[in-house]
Amino acid sequence: xxxxxxxxxxxxxxxxxxxxxxxxxxxxxxxxxxxxxxxxxxxxxxxxxxxxxxxxxxxxxxxxxxxxxxxxxxxxxxxxxxxxxxxxxxxxxxxxxxxxxxxxxxxxxxxxxxxxxxxxxxxxxxxxxxxxxxxxxxxxxxxxxxxxxxxxxxxxxxxxxxxxxxxxxxxxxxxxxxxxxxxxxxxxxxxxxxxxxxxxxxxxxxxxxxxxxxxxxxxxxxxxxxxxxxxxxxxxxxxxxxxxxxxxxxxx
Amino acid sequence: xxxxxxxxxxxxxxxxxxxxxxxxxxxxxxxxxxxxxxxxxxxxxxxxxxxxxxxxxxxxxxxxxxxxxxxxxxxxxxxxxxxxxxxxxxxxxxxxxxxxxxxxxxxxxxxxxxxxxxxxxxxxxxxxxxxxxxxxxxxxxxxxxxxxxxxxxxxxxxxxxxxxxxxxxxxxxxxxxxxxxxxxxxxxxxxxxxxxxxxxxxxxxxxxxxxxxxxxxxxxxxxxxxxxxxxxxxxxxxxxxxxxxxxxxxxxxxxxxxxxxxxxxxxxxxxxxxxxxxx
Numbered sequence: 001x002x003x004x005x006x007x008x009x010x011x012x013x014x015x016x017x018x019x020x021x022x023x024x025x026x027x028x029x030x031x032x033x034x035x036x037x038x039x040x041x042x043x044x045x046x047x048x049x050x051x052x053x054x055x056x057x058x059x060x061x062x063x064x065x066x067x068x069x070x071x072x073x074x075x076x077x078x079x080x081x082x083x084x085x086x087x088x089x090x091x092x093x094x095x096x097x098x099x100x101x102x103x104x105x106x107x108x109x110x111x112x113x114x115x116x117x118x119x120x121x122x123x124x125x126x127x128x129x130x131x132x133x134x135x136x137x138x139x140x141x142x143x144x145x146x147x148x149x150x151x152x153x154x155x156x157x158x159x160x161x162x163x164x165x166x167x168x169x170x171x172x173x174x175x176x177x178x179x180x181x182x183x184x185x186x187x188x189x190x191x192x193x194x195x196x197x198x199x200x201x202x203x204x205x206x207x208x209x210x211x212x213x214x215x216x217x218x219x220x221x222x223x224x225x226x227x228x229x230x231x232x233x234x235x236x237x238x239x240x241x242x243x244x245x246x247x248x249x250x251x252x
Numbered sequence: 253x254x255x256x257x258x259x260x261x262x263x264x265x266x267x268x269x270x271x272x273x274x275x276x277x278x279x280x281x282x283x284x285x286x287x288x289x290x291x292x293x294x295x296x297x298x299x300x301x302x303x304x305x306x307x308x309x310x311x312x313x314x315x316x317x318x319x320x321x322x323x324x325x326x327x328x329x330x331x332x333x334x335x336x337x338x339x340x341x342x343x344x345x346x347x348x349x350x351x352x353x354x355x356x357x358x359x360x361x362x363x364x365x366x367x368x369x370x371x372x373x374x375x376x377x378x379x380x381x382x383x384x385x386x387x388x389x390x391x392x393x394x395x396x397x398x399x400x401x402x403x404x405x406x407x408x409x410x411x412x413x414x415x416x417x418x419x420x421x422x423x424x425x426x427x428x429x430x431x432x433x434x435x436x437x438x439x440x441x442x443x444x445x446x447x448x449x450x451x452x453x454x455x456x457x458x459x460x461x462x463x464x465x466x467x468x469x470x471x472x473x474x475x476x477x478x479x480x481x482x483x484x485x486x487x488x489x490x491x492x493x494x495x496x497x498x499x500x501x502x503x504x505x506x507x508x509x510x511x512x513x514x515x516x517x518x519x520x521x522x523x524x525x526x527x528x529x530x531x
Contacts (some may be wrong), residue, residue, distance in 0.1 A: 073528070076372050077263065077265050077372030078368075080267060082267055083267055086264070086265035086266075087263070087264050088264075092372075106296065110295070114288055114289075114292060117284050117285050118285055119371075121284075123287075
């Protein structure tokens with residue numbers, strides 16, 4: 001087996017939003033008064049080691065704020081680790097948030113092309129694929145409408161259609177299974193199934209444990225920015241449920 | 253899908269480096285993205301306005317008229333050795349290119365926040381695009397200039413071949429100043445205002461509607477500390493044969509551009525690590 005993703009001792013500090021000194025006057029005064037503090041930082045990933053092999057379907061679970069989405073962003077290159085190293089082999093199609101990166105003022109067709117170029121295709125190649133993408137998203141009638149004129153469901157459908165159409169080596173999914181109406185959902189699931197059967201490596205974050213159980217072979221359990229456990233799906237889910245149950249009882 | 257354009261097969265993501273380090277290879281790899289973002293900017297700007305082409309020319313034309321009228325009424329000598337309208341118009345269009353592109357660069361990170369926080373691409377690209385996209389408006393505004401030149405009988409000489417070089421220097425100056433303020437305005441919004449003020453005052457202190465001959469000999473050295481002064485004069489010189497080339501001033505402009513670019517990039521790299529947290 002060939003490894004496609006490797007994280008070595010990845011640490012990530014993030015600056016917390018409320019501490020930003022947007023006010024220059026305050027900053028200058030606090031420096032003058034000798035009270036200047038560095039903006040507060042928070043350790044969101046702590047010494048994460050991880051290896052994903054080609055074709056593996058990996059699920060990431062954990063409580064809110066445990067660093068699940070962050071880890072995906074580090075793998076995509078959106079966030080750079082503060083220390084440590086990330087190696088990625090192959091093309092990534094990130095679905096961190098469906099429809100992210102669309103320009104609301106451009107038409108649907110122009111957005112499809114722009115998105116494709118961002119994922120590494122030339123304009124010309126994307127023009128060839130526009131038809132298929134529109135067809136899958138069922139937005140043929142909206143081809144020339146600016147994206148701001150679409151409903152949020154349509155935008156999500158468009159995002160899903162593009163990201164899965166480009167057939168990436170690595171697909172990254174962050175809670176994206178509530179797209180559109182029932183019928184479209186089935187269509188999505190069918191397409192996901194196709195990706196599943198191929199050699200695509202999939203990383204997904206979900207709170208839907210039933211879906212994770214069905215879709216993934218390997219699970220990573222994150223807790224407070226650290227890898228708590230890695231292992232087979234059933235085993236990890238059982239332990240995870242027991243752990244959250246005990247937490248629940250302490251709440252009561 | 254076949255003949256798919258591949259981005260590198262292996263990417264190593266490392267902590268951001270502290271020293272100045274501009275990955276030109278990486279930028280070249282994403283050249284299609286640069287082209288597409290430029291195309292998007294132009295399209296959004298000129299499609300949203302039916303009269304986009306007119307707006308690009310009407311402002312400098314009106315200002316030329318106003319300046320020319322005042323000059324005639326007051327009889328002031330502004331030390332311009334060539335027909336006044338051509339001199340002012342050419343200065344204004346380059347000046348407006350500079351201000352528009354610099355402002356756009358300084359706001360580019362926020363404008364593209366939805367891309368930056370969701371998809372990976374070299375972020376520096378955001379800061380390169382406005383200087384290229386704004387060239388379109390400059391090009392449009394050149395047409396009335398050609399008409400005026402023919403009308404006034406002012407023609408370029410061999411120096412016209414230096415035009416791309418002067419424009420490149422202007423673009424790099426835009427990149428330098430824009431990058432600096434893009435980075436600073438992530439820290440504090442006050443820097444947006446500061447840039448606005450500088451650009452607003454700059455129109456009146458740069459050689460746009462008067463020639464530096466107006467400035468007393470003693471003051472000229474200080475006057476040419478303004479890095480765009482040399483650019484504005486060189487731009488006239490490549491377009492109009494009778495206008496002398498400001499050799500030393502232009503050399504200074506090039507040096508100042510390089511210094512500003514380096515400073516801008518260094519400061520930008522310091523905030524880059526936290527961009528996704530701040531947007």
